[in-house]
Amino acid sequence: MIVMENICKTYRVQRRSAGIKEACRSLFCRDYEYIHALDNVSFTIHDGEMIGYMGPNGAGKSSTIKILSGILVPDSGKCEIDGLTPWKNRVAHVSRIGVVFGQRSQLWWDIPVIDSFELLRDIYAVPEKRYRENLEELTELLQLSELLKTPTRQLSLGQRMRCEIAAALVHSPSLLFLDEPTIGLDAVSKLAVRDFIRRQNSEHGTTVILTTHDMQDIAAIARRVILIGKGRILLDGTLDDIRREGGADDLEKAAAGLYRKLEIS
Amino acid sequence: MNGTGRVKDMLHLYVHYVSLNVRSAMQHKASFFLQITGQLLTSCTTFLGIYFMFLRFHIVAGYTYSDVLLCFSVVLMQFSLAEMFARGFDTFSGMVRRGEFDRILVRPRGEVLQVLGSKFELTRIGRLLQAVIVFVYGVFAARVHWTALRVLTLVSMLLGGILLFSGLFLVYAAFCFFTLEGLEFMNVFTDGGREYGKYPIDVYGKRMQQFATFIIPYTLVQYYPLQILIGRSDNWVYALYPMGALVFLAACYAFWRFGVRHYTSSGS
Numbered sequence: 001m002i003v004m005e006n007i008c009k010t011y012r013v014q015r016r017s018a019g020i021k022e023a024c025r026s027l028f029c030r031d032y033e034y035i036h037a038l039d040n041v042s043f044t045i046h047d048g049e050m051i052g053y054m055g056p057n058g059a060g061k062s063s064t065i066k067i068l069s070g071i072l073v074p075d076s077g078k079c080e081i082d083g084l085t086p087w088k089n090r091v092a093h094v095s096r097i098g099v100v101f102g103q104r105s106q107l108w109w110d111i112p113v114i115d116s117f118e119l120l121r122d123i124y125a126v127p128e129k130r131y132r133e134n135l136e137e138l139t140e141l142l143q144l145s146e147l148l149k150t151p152t153r154q155l156s157l158g159q160r161m162r163c164e165i166a167a168a169l170v171h172s173p174s175l176l177f178l179d180e181p182t183i184g185l186d187a188v189s190k191l192a193v194r195d196f197i198r199r200q201n202s203e204h205g206t207t208v209i210l211t212t213h214d215m216q217d218i219a220a221i222a223r224r225v226i227l228i229g230k231g232r233i234l235l236d237g238t239l240d241d242i243r244r245e246g247g248a249d250d251l252e253k254a255a256a257g258l259y260r261k262l263e264i265s
Numbered sequence: 266m267n268g269t270g271r272v273k274d275m276l277h278l279y280v281h282y283v284s285l286n287v288r289s290a291m292q293h294k295a296s297f298f299l300q301i302t303g304q305l306l307t308s309c310t311t312f313l314g315i316y317f318m319f320l321r322f323h324i325v326a327g328y329t330y331s332d333v334l335l336c337f338s339v340v341l342m343q344f345s346l347a348e349m350f351a352r353g354f355d356t357f358s359g360m361v362r363r364g365e366f367d368r369i370l371v372r373p374r375g376e377v378l379q380v381l382g383s384k385f386e387l388t389r390i391g392r393l394l395q396a397v398i399v400f401v402y403g404v405f406a407a408r409v410h411w412t413a414l415r416v417l418t419l420v421s422m423l424l425g426g427i428l429l430f431s432g433l434f435l436v437y438a439a440f441c442f443f444t445l446e447g448l449e450f451m452n453v454f455t456d457g458g459r460e461y462g463k464y465p466i467d468v469y470g471k472r473m474q475q476f477a478t479f480i481i482p483y484t485l486v487q488y489y490p491l492q493i494l495i496g497r498s499d500n501w502v503y504a505l506y507p508m509g510a511l512v513f514l515a516a517c518y519a520f521w522r523f524g525v526r527h528y529t530s531s532g533s
Contacts, residue, residue: 069371090373097371111285118281124372
């Protein structure tokens, strides 16, 4: 279970106008601005839930994920995941989570994918037997058998993303973070990825937190949607709530309508 | 897991990392061999510098040609070995910039082990090869008579030097947590340490010697133990001086920990 209570995070950002004069001035005196990336964020997520975490660019999605995955330390507030505080019990916590950053690869570029998987097996100290079983299952469901022996640099984006998702699940995590997992994928790959994630959840009870701008991803995967804007949680409900509040049946339009209505875009 | 089991497990993982690095490097055969050759040749210029210097002057601040060759080659071995193992810290700014440090933090292993493993630079073997050749030449030219103490001194110098330069790379990396600009100044201490370290430090005068003992302890891995190697001293305590680099490394590690706590990841 994930419990976030009144989490706040502020960044200090440097400000200056354009121009050489301003650039010189900033050498000596700098103006800083404080940006409240997260402002009293609270929510509770139960085991086995599938959450769509949405919001416009710069709303605080990444900051939330980074705090939940132990990368960032918040300024104040409480966060417990199965009794562990991510930034205090980093090692114990992260051995139970899987993270897919859609725009960043964790596979070694020049060598076959299977080599990266074997390194992950050693990093997470997965027992050999369980590794074999997991690999077999992932290979079958994501159709990796042809890809495992190929160096990462020779894979297409869709193929690579399937491998990335498998890499995040080699150690059978109970909590999976997906950050834009379908960005840039073709229709077939998108459907395959969505199918797989649903299946992972129903068969292994994996909790899934998905952040994306693709409303179809959210429609296909999430049963509960949390909307964040300007660092605050603005809506926590179902897809129907989004449609009703956004005033449109089409999710894309509803989301856009909602962003405008709440003045967060 | 008990203590030894954990160390064994970490070593096993590190070896796994190294093997992936080597496999990656082998993928590009031509580039691999060109880099080794390049490494071998670039540091030749330093050697030529010493060579021509001694064509003119037969003694520099009391040191003969072969003394300086020994000093130069040992420092070069220290540096290239440190670079081979700790290259991940030397290229750490790119890692932070590309957000790869986030990935390290979401894995259940120590940060240092993962950064070390991320880059094992086998091509530095070129530079190492050159150092070994010069060293062998220096040994013959100086007619070093090998005693147990001298062998011990050499091993100690190499170990201490690797630790010292690794510590410098670690500090270099730790600065990346605070700023990604202007890191060049650290090269004065890393590359500079290698370049100036070709002569025993006392050549540069008393002030420099003090700095290189108490601030960044180059003299501990170079000047003092060298006295044993070139037969100026039989004081066995000098053979232990390089282990002082451990204290320096500990301080560097403390700074690194401070940096990790300060880390705020960039971009989304």
